[in-house]
Amino acid sequence: MSGSPLLDALVDALRCLPGVGPKSAQRMALHVLERDREGARRLGLVLGEAVERIGHCRICRTLTEHDVCGICSDASRDPRSLCVVETPADVLAIDQATGFRGRYHVLLGQLSPLDGIGPEELGLDQLEQRLDAGEIDELILAMGTTVEGEVTAHYIHELARQRGIRSTRIAHGVPLGGDLEFVDRGTLSHAFASRRDY
Amino acid sequence: MSGSPLLDALVDALRCLPGVGPKSAQRMALHVLERDREGARRLGLVLGEAVERIGHCRICRTLTEHDVCGICSDASRDPRSLCVVETPADVLAIDQATGFRGRYHVLLGQLSPLDGIGPEELGLDQLEQRLDAGEIDELILAMGTTVEGEVTAHYIHELARQRGIRSTRIAHGVPLGGDLEFVDRGTLSHAFASRRDY
Ligand SMILES: [Zn+2]
Ligand SMILES: [Zn+2]
Numbered sequence: 001m002s003g004s005p006l007l008d009a010l011v012d013a014l015r016c017l018p019g020v021g022p023k024s025a026q027r028m029a030l031h032v033l034e035r036d037r038e039g040a041r042r043l044g045l046v047l048g049e050a051v052e053r054i055g056h057c058r059i060c061r062t063l064t065e066h067d068v069c070g071i072c073s074d075a076s077r078d079p080r081s082l083c084v085v086e087t088p089a090d091v092l093a094i095d096q097a098t099g100f101r102g103r104y105h106v107l108l109g110q111l112s113p114l115d116g117i118g119p120e121e122l123g124l125d126q127l128e129q130r131l132d133a134g135e136i137d138e139l140i141l142a143m144g145t146t147v148e149g150e151v152t153a154h155y156i157h158e159l160a161r162q163r164g165i166r167s168t169r170i171a172h173g174v175p176l177g178g179d180l181e182f183v184d185r186g187t188l189s190h191a192f193a194s195r196r197d198y
Numbered sequence: 199m200s201g202s203p204l205l206d207a208l209v210d211a212l213r214c215l216p217g218v219g220p221k222s223a224q225r226m227a228l229h230v231l232e233r234d235r236e237g238a239r240r241l242g243l244v245l246g247e248a249v250e251r252i253g254h255c256r257i258c259r260t261l262t263e264h265d266v267c268g269i270c271s272d273a274s275r276d277p278r279s280l281c282v283v284e285t286p287a288d289v290l291a292i293d294q295a296t297g298f299r300g301r302y303h304v305l306l307g308q309l310s311p312l313d314g315i316g317p318e319e320l321g322l323d324q325l326e327q328r329l330d331a332g333e334i335d336e337l338i339l340a341m342g343t344t345v346e347g348e349v350t351a352h353y354i355h356e357l358a359r360q361r362g363i364r365s366t367r368i369a370h371g372v373p374l375g376g377d378l379e380f381v382d383r384g385t386l387s388h389a390f391a392s393r394r395d396y
Contacts, residue, residue, distance in 0.1 A: 016237025
């Protein structure tokens with residue numbers, strides 16, 4: 001309640017951003033109005049354009065404003081290696097943190113029959129077509145280790161196995177340099193059970 | 199570098215918001231595109247409208263989309279008490295935290311002749327007109343305690359004194375419940391020098 005309904009509306013609208021509560025929304029609104037109107041104007045335009053134009057890649061389902069995303073259309077990327085992830089954020093995380101130069105399939109969810117999320121909702125028909133095309137020789141499963149994640153991984157592993165395609169799973173365990181004391185019990189228990197010969 | 203130039207542009211544009219670095223900008227962009235497109239569309243529209251329409255109140259200089267702000271046009275507020283602050287954020291902070299029901303003058307800066315900020319840039323001609331109108335009997339100085347803030351407070355105190363109007367200064371010191379150990383030296387030194395009889 002600033003006495004300016006439009007300022008109040010701006011503070012309220014900023015709260016659609018994750019991690020932005022009433023205090024920081026107010027600070028953001030005042031900051032851009034006092035010190036960066038050009039940045040705010042540009043953000044307003046880009047937000048509208050992004051919401052209007054960004055959809056999902058026809059092949060891998062990550063976010064893109066084109067029919068086919070930059071990764072799927074990049075001829076320098078290895079078509080033999082396909083990594084399955086849950087979200088577009090996972091694509092960015094793997095591309096930014098690893099040397100992976102293959103391609104992706106983005107599930108946009110996890111199998112959850114009770115919520116009506118079956119193979120079709122995860123684009124697994126498209127994934128099967130890609131597996132059938134015969135170019136892929138490794139399917140990397142990079143989804144989370146929740147119950148639904150495990151079920152999803154198992155289901156997709158079966159799709160690969162039926163076609164004689166090798167599937168691998170990224171390693172889960174204690175983070176590098178992680179102090180055991182601060183690692184959650186589930187991770188520690190998994191890391192312990194997955195121990196290897198030294 | 200997400201492979202989507204429009205997503206990259208959105209991440210970049212979000213960084214006009216204070217406290218938003220590259221990581222949180224990316225998280226915000228992905229969040230709204232995956233989960234809250236309606237919120238993002240609304241934020242885009244409200245940002246554009248706010249930048250277009252919000253200016254400064256003709257009387258007190260706080261932010262408003264009207265010629266005269268909600269506080270200045272609120273007949274229930276006491277016209278005898280005028281509080282001088284540096285920013286529109288200060289107006290909101292005082293209105294939200296205190297029972298003050300008077301009016302404001304917003305400096306939008308501090309006296310700083312070397313930077314070309316003189317009385318005119320702080321709207322002190324308008325403030326003098328309000329003091330001359332004869333309704334005000336207390337001028338509350340609520341600017342910061344930097345060197346420029348002190349100079350500005352002294353200058354405005356003189357404008358009031360010349361007209362026989364009482365001016366007061368908000369108290370500065372150790373925050374309530376503040377542990378002395380964690381209070382900065384300047385505040386502690388000021389609080390010590392400003393000690394009163396028990
Ligand atoms: Zn793609
Ligand atoms: Zn006003």
